[in-house]
Amino acid sequence: MSERKAFEVTPKEVEFSRWFDEVIFKAEILDERYPVKGMYVWLPYGYQLMENIMNVMERLLRETGHRRVYFPGVVPESVLGREFRFIKGFEDSIFWITALGRKKIQERLALRPTSEAIMYEVLKRWITSYKDLPLRIYQIVPVYRYETKATRPMLRVREIVFFKEGHTFHATYEDAVKQVDLEVEIYKKFYDELLVPYIVVKTPPWDTFPGAKYNYDIVTIMPDGKALELGSAINFGDLFAKTYDLVYMDQNGEKRYVNTTSFGISERSLAAMISIHGDNRGLKIPPKLAPIQVVIVPIPTKGYEDKVNEFSKSLHERLSSRFRVVLDDEDERPGFKFYRWEMKGVPARIEVGREETEKQFVTVARRDTGERVKINLSELEEELEKLFEDIEDTMKKQAENYFNERVYHAESIEEVKEHVTQKMVSFPWCGLDECGHEVEEEAGYGLLGYEEGYYEGSGKKCIVCGREAKHRAWIARSY
Amino acid sequence: MSERKAFEVTPKEVEFSRWFDEVIFKAEILDERYPVKGMYVWLPYGYQLMENIMNVMERLLRETGHRRVYFPGVVPESVLGREFRFIKGFEDSIFWITALGRKKIQERLALRPTSEAIMYEVLKRWITSYKDLPLRIYQIVPVYRYETKATRPMLRVREIVFFKEGHTFHATYEDAVKQVDLEVEIYKKFYDELLVPYIVVKTPPWDTFPGAKYNYDIVTIMPDGKALELGSAINFGDLFAKTYDLVYMDQNGEKRYVNTTSFGISERSLAAMISIHGDNRGLKIPPKLAPIQVVIVPIPTKGYEDKVNEFSKSLHERLSSRFRVVLDDEDERPGFKFYRWEMKGVPARIEVGREETEKQFVTVARRDTGERVKINLSELEEELEKLFEDIEDTMKKQAENYFNERVYHAESIEEVKEHVTQKMVSFPWCGLDECGHEVEEEAGYGLLGYEEGYYEGSGKKCIVCGREAKHRAWIARSY
Incomplete structure (x- = not known):
């Protein structure tokens, strides 16, 4: 029992935010005592x-x-202050x-809050034709924003x-539109690999990024029912180009403004992965992303210590060429080790005891389901690969169920109000600002955005005005 | 001729610093217009x-x-100001x-100049036993230091x-000493892979890093005869531990101070590689480090354009699985392309013309020597691998010659004074501060450091006092 104590956390279902803070510290992700x-x-x-x-992300980008x-x-x-709509969002x-x-x-310098301004200033020299x-x-860099709301790791x-x-x-607005669509595709693939479910919405005009024509947000829902923005893809059209004098010569020798886009993600991607998949024993990491995929824990019986250790070492050596594997031969009890590596979310634990050494098999415990399976040494690598695929499939399904349980498709303002305290709620929307604002006022939260044209031709009605609905709008409490 | 113009630079031997600035801009390493x-x-x-x-570097560290x-x-x-000797060096x-x-x-914040202080502040919580x-x-991070001398990319x-x-x-001072030796070994391997020649010296006591027991510097010499510090490995003993209250419990349950070291390198490593190997056509990059190892340039003859392009494409596809390769099929003349990729330091250029397509071979131009060799298609990959090894050997030898030409082993103060305006100069030193200072005063430059015990038992005499020499000291103009 004492072994478990070091890895005990507040249950996720009792208080998600404490669970999160405790898990990221005990799994040694972050130290919050800065x-x-x-x-x-x-x-x-x-x-x-x-x-x-x-x-x-870098692979998808390259x-x-x-x-x-x-x-x-x-x-x-x-440089930062040149575009006033932009700086207003950050001042x-x-x-x-x-x-x-x-x-x-002499002149004040800002720590970069994001790099549009400075890049455009420099890039007008790179782009001529x-x-x-x-x-x-x-680029992947730290950015600094003085958040006045309560900070959270x-x-x-x-x-x-x-x-x-x-x-x-880009040369034309149409090219920029296509690029933003590509950016959304990149983000979808990225979050699919992280096994993080999401919606993609266009933000309402009153909540568009400062200086942008439009932007898409990719949004997930956290265990506490709050929406978390995971990334955005922004089309600036030629607005910034006009401010920063970003022009090019077209095929006919005429000067035109450049069209620009930007798109960003952050460590919130990891926060979502941890929050959605983790349980009261700690993290669960998809095998492809796990820093450690397999941990080997020797379970010595009296008189068999050497055999067990030898067998563990040979396994470690054998598996290292194909997997990211750790042999935990520290002087701790096996139970302690089990809890430690479960907390860290290692997908597979190999237990090696007397029986295993004698009969030449291993016992593998899955982090996702807790199940134990026996694998013969002769087919170890292949079976582990299969196991990882199965873990990935299982985690994916779990994430889908998780998501569906936290989403509600409302058909009336009353339903929005009833469910928005728990879930991420969609509703049919005509697209008029006043109808969107009315839902926001009634619900007490802002719109996340809408899936454009989702309801076009479906016969659905706007839940405010009763006119034909165009979009599927989304509303939720937010981080 | 006009093709060449875009890639013309001030000759390296005429004015090294202009050559350097022009090359790093034309090879598209840096844009200095920030x-x-x-x-x-x-x-x-x-x-x-x-x-x-x-x-x-990361491979060697892991x-x-x-x-x-x-x-x-x-x-x-x-936090930054707690250790006064340290902050004095940065104030x-x-x-x-x-x-x-x-x-x-309320409290001023510093952009990190280096991270000893803040790490020790946090790590006293990590280390207990x-x-x-x-x-x-x-970590690999940007650091900020307001240089008041003339800045150089x-x-x-x-x-x-x-x-x-x-x-x-570390637990003991001895462990810290061993660690610093390991750090020096890591740096030596690192610069060996970069084909950058160097000396390793202990800095004289009057020039030791603020707050350190001692430190080693790794130093190379630039084409203008000035020494460039490429990295340092510092033993702080328990000095910082005392300031930041960094203690651990030893095996007997007694509290002891932790011994710490730090070691750093930067983009100066690339600056040295560029400066030592580059020539008046641009960079020369060791094949293992080259972002592009092979560039394929089609040289179309009238009537054979399609065949040449097809052959080039098939080569590109074939080589991509094993090398970092680019097919330059842009609408420019071959001569322009030659200059462009030479400037960027691509180790091998494959030229594909009519003859090559007909007889199924390729012509490969080496960036290091300018030689052209013909390689049969059947043994292309193997021959390229061999070529890269040969390029690496050749570059290594060139670097050794370069280094030896710029180093002088003086036997008297007069010789130091004569050669220090051109070269990095060594001399036998007894190790006494006053003798070191006298050489500094006479030469007008500071000591870089010394190779400890190099002359012990050799019978060599200190060039100042004539007593037995212990160390080989080094002096040069410096960056």
Whole structure:
């Protein structure tokens, strides 16, 4: 029992937010005891996990012609402030540098809150002709936003450590529209690999990103019934180009404004994965993303210690060429080790005891279901591969069930009001601002956005005005 | 001729610093037109190259038990200032954040100049018992130092983008000494892979890192005869532990101070590689590190365009599974393409013309020597592998010659004074401070450091006092 104690957490169903904080600390993802509020230390295990996740994103980006760059973390005030609609969205949240050593600075510098402004300032020198377009770049960098609401690890932070920001440049508005569609496709594939369910919505006009024509948000729902925005894809049209004088020469030698888009995700992706899949024993990590896929735990019986240890070592060596595997031969009791690696979400645990060494098999415990299976040594690798596929399928189904339980399709304002305190609620919407606002007022929360044209031709009616519904709108409490 | 013009640079032997600036811009490593002095934009090609270099470092670190973490980029003044010897070294170079949005901040925050202070502050919570030691972590992060001397891309910057800082924690001073030796070994392997020649020196006591017991520097020499510090490995003993109250319980239940070390490198590693190997046509990149190892350039003859293009495409497909290869089928003349890829330092260029398609061979031009060789299609991959090995050997030898030409072993103060204006100069030293200072005064430059015990028992005499020499000391003009 004492072994378990070190890994006990507040049950997820009792108080999700405490469960989350305890699990990410006990699984050694983050250390929250950093002396600046809203900033956290990424521990080796958490860093490796986030790296694996970002590798998925980078693969998807490189396959689609995006190239990684780095722009400095510090931006002059004059550049940042040039586009007033944009800066207005950030003016209360900038970290300002005003002194260098013992001297006052001449022009204030901002820690980057996002990089549109500074990139456009520099890129007007890269882009001269239609031949330079399209141009697709991205960077993965920390960004800084002074959140005034209560901060929460990974969910609402003042330093977003893994901000993947993509920025693209196109000759025409139509090209930018296609690009934004591509960005949404990239995000869908990404969250599919993370086994995180989501909706994709266009935000209502009154909640569009500062300076944007339109943007899509990708949204999931957390165990407490609150919606979490997981990423956005933004079409700026030529608005920024006009502010930053971003022009190119077209085929006819005429000057035209560049159309731009941007799209971003962050460590919220990991927060969602942890929250949706984790249980009261800790994390559950999809095998493809797990920093450790297999842990080997020797269970020595008196008189058989050497045999068990030897067998464990040979297994470790054998499996290392194909899997990310750890042999836990520390001086702790097996029960303690079981809890430790369950907390960390390792998909498969191999137990090696006297019987296993004598009969040449292993016992494998699955993290997702807790089941134990026996596998003969002769087919170990193949069976483990199959097991991982099965774990992935099972986790996917669990996530779908999870999601469906937390979504409600309302047909009236009353239903919206009834369910929005628990769930993410959809409703048929005509698309008029006033109808959207009325639902927001009645429900007491903002619209997340809408699936465009979802109800077109379906005969469904707007739940406010009764006119023909065009879109499926979504509303929820939000992070 | 006009094709060449776009890639013309100031000859390296005429003015190295202009050559360097022009090459890194024309090879698309950096864009220096960033609106904050001393900060630069990393372009896709440069970013990829630096990533390949950092991957070498990360492999060496992981093999030796170092694990990656992330500590926030912003540090409270009270934490940074706790160790006065340390802060004294940085007090003129800190970027200070004093405002958040439209509000003044209560306690100033520093952009991290390096992370010893903040790590020790947090790690005293991680380390309690001897079982927690040794602990070896690293991060690759930007650090900010307000350089007041003239800034130079990669060489003297205000934002070091690729700062790899390792930090380690040990039970005893002896363990820390062994760790620093390991750090030096890691750096030697690293620069060997980059084909960058170096010396390793212990810095003289009067130039030791603030707060350190001792430190080693790894130093190379640039084409202009100036020494460039490429990395350092620092033993802090228990000094920081005392300041930050970093203690552990030993096997006997007694409290002891932790011994710490740190070691860092940066994008100066790339600057050295570029400077030492590059020529007046641009970069030369070792094949293992090259973002593009092979470029295929079709050379169409009238009437044979389709055949040449088809052959080029099939080659591209075939080689892609084994090499990093680009087919340059843009609408430019072959000569222009040759210059472009030479500037970027691509180790091998495959030329495909009419003869090649008819006789089923390829012509390969080596970037390092400019030689052209013919390779039969049947043994293309094997021959390319061999070619890359030969390129690496050749570059290594060139670097050794380069280094030997720029090093002088002086036997008197007069010789030091004569050669220090051109070269990196060694001399026999007894080890007494006053003798070291006298050489510094006479030469007009500071000692880089010394190879400890190099001359012990050799009978060599100190060039100042004539007593028995212990060390081989080094002196040079410096970056």
